[in-house]
Amino acid sequence: MPAAAVIKEQNELFPVFLKLEHLRVLVVGGGNVGLEKLTALLQNSPTITIKVVAIQFNEAVLQLALNHDNISLVPKAFNPEDVAGSDIVIVAVNDREASRAISLEAKRQGKLVNVADTPDLCDFYLSSVVRKGNLKIAISTNGKSPTMAKRLKETFNEVLPDELDQVLDNLQQIRNRLKGDFASKVTQLNDITKVLVTSAPEKKKAAKKKQSVLFYAFLAVVFTLLGVVLSSFAPVQEVLVQAQEYGKSIDKLFYWMILAGFVAQMVDGALGMGYGVTSTTILMSLGVNLPAISGSIHTAEVFSSGASGYSHYKYGNVNKKLFKVLLIPGVIGAILGAYLLSVVGEEYGSSVRPFLASYTLVLGARIFYAAFRKTKARKKIKKAGWLAGAGGFLDSFGGGGWGPLVASTLISKGRTPRFVIGSVSITEFFVALASSLTFFVMLGLSHLHIILGLVIGGVIAAPIAARLAGKLPVKTMFIAVGSLVIIWSLRILLKAVGLF
Structure with a gap:
């Protein structure tokens, strides 16, 4: 058959929004699948009347x-x-x-039927x-991939602003004030709202360009201020001299730092998460002393987290x-x-870490468990600023x-x-910058060769890692994050009791 004659498969379902509060629904089955169907029905129509028939629940x-008087259970x-x-039957x-x-x-009795995970039996x-x-x-994916539909739902929930409901209210008020017949009102509403379609690409392009300019300008100001602060502790001439000396004495250890x-x-x-844990583990295995590790990691993290934050922003990973x-x-x-x-x-700071590790160990277990749950209920994050x-x-x-604390808590809530x-990565840049500037003011700057190696390696890895974050399946990311949090927490706890 010629290529032009091939009929492309398409979704021929007709989308309809039902007023379920006026209908009666029969659900057959009281297990996990039945629970999933009941939850979906109640979320969209809380006043719906449902009868559930099952041998056991x-x-x-x-x-x-x-919790819902509109649900009746029939144990048989x-x-x-x-x-x-019943008007609708869900099996x-x-x-x-x-x-x-x-x-x-x-169907023999003239009812519309939905059968879980069996598209060929569904109306x-x-x-x-x-x-x-x-x-x-x-x-709808025409019954082919509920998983893809869920992923698109997650994306739309993140991308669409909450203010859309205000736009709808405003348009309703405008519609109520319009004069004329139906055709006239449609014409007027089209004129009012067409700007949302015709200028959207141009506005989006201009806004993106403006954001890029502002972002680069902000980075320039930040690094200029950082340079001024650093120069007060390490004059430019001295830094150049040390850089020349380091260049002459580069050995294999410097490449290990990278x-x-x-x-x-x-x-x-x-x-x-994991920058501090991973880099500390590697540097300790290379014989670097703890004070050098602590100061170097906080300083290098400013540059690596800056590159990471920009990469995540570029790939659309930031809320x-x-x-x-x-x-x-x-x-x-x-x-x-x-x-x-x-x-x-520093000894007082170390005493806090076991308490943090105990909390994150529980979060890590919850995240790992969430990877294998059929339904991941998304909870509202309260007091995220705290x-x-x-x-x-x-x-x-x-x-x-x-x-481990911020990212794992947010993910454990279903985000x-x-x-x-x-979002956590781009914020980390500003957190690391604030921390490092405070350390500079209080303690000064040292161990430039370690910092330089970490910065070079981090900047190279940042765009690769950000791209990977957007491509990994959600389940894989849950497993990876949960495992990393558990390992990080156990390492701190074992170290606190002298077993590591």
Whole structure:
């Protein structure tokens, strides 16, 4: 058959939004699949009337029925009489032959049927739904990949602003004030809203260009100020002389420093945490003393986290709203932690880390468990600013913890790992900068050859790691983040009791 004659497969489903509060729904099955269907129905239509028929119900379904008077549970095996009085039938039993029999009976009685994970028996599918107030977007993959529909839902939830509901309210008010017949109102509304379509690409392009200019300008100011501060402790002439000496005496150890920076940033950039743990482990194995490790890592992290943050921003991994919430508290916490550590001494900062490790060990286990859960309920993050402040403080005062504390807490609440990692990484630049400047003022600067090696390796790895964060499957990222947090926490706890 000629290529031009090939008929391309397409989705021929007709999207419809039902007023379920006026309909009666029968759900057959009281297990995990039934729970998933019940949850989806209630989330979209809380006042819906549902009858659930099953031989037995799991605890979650029983609890759901206790909390909702509009759900009635009928503990018995299905029979044809159960279909009577229902408008829609949803089959959620783990038995293909039984599902087929129930589906055929419901269709014989003229009911619309959905059978879980069996597209060929369905009259309709339950789509993934994106909801922003009054706006709802239903996503269908024609029954081929519910997983893809869920991933698109996560993306739309992150990208679409909450203010869309305000836009809808404003348009409704405008519509109510318009005069004329229906055709006239449509014409006027088209004229009012066409700017959203015709100028969107130009606005988006101009906004992106403006953001890039502002970002580069801001970086220039930041690094200029950093250079001024550094020059007050290490004059330019002295730095050049030391650089020449280092250039003449470069040995294999310097290349190991570059490797340490590269590996640490690959881990941190892809998973949102682990820079300090990874680089410390490598540098300790090379025989570098602890004071040199601590000062060098905080300094090098400014440059590597800056490159990482920009890369995540470039690849669209940053949630701007989350970034704004984390920024100021994180910086304030970092300054306070660095100042306090400079005053009281490093031994007090080390005493805090076991408590942090105990908390993150629990979070790591929760994240690892979440990777294998069928449903990951997304919870609202309360007091995220306080979380960022605590993370910044412990990162400076305890010698690490920004990523394990902040990123792991946000991910454990059901936030999409890609956007958490991107937002936490770009915020880490400002946290590390604030911490390092405070350390410079209080303690001065040293160990330039270690810093330089870590910076070179980190800057090389940053764009690669950021790209990887956007490509890894969500389940893989949950497993990787959870494992890293558990390892980091156990290492700190074992070290605290003298077993590491």
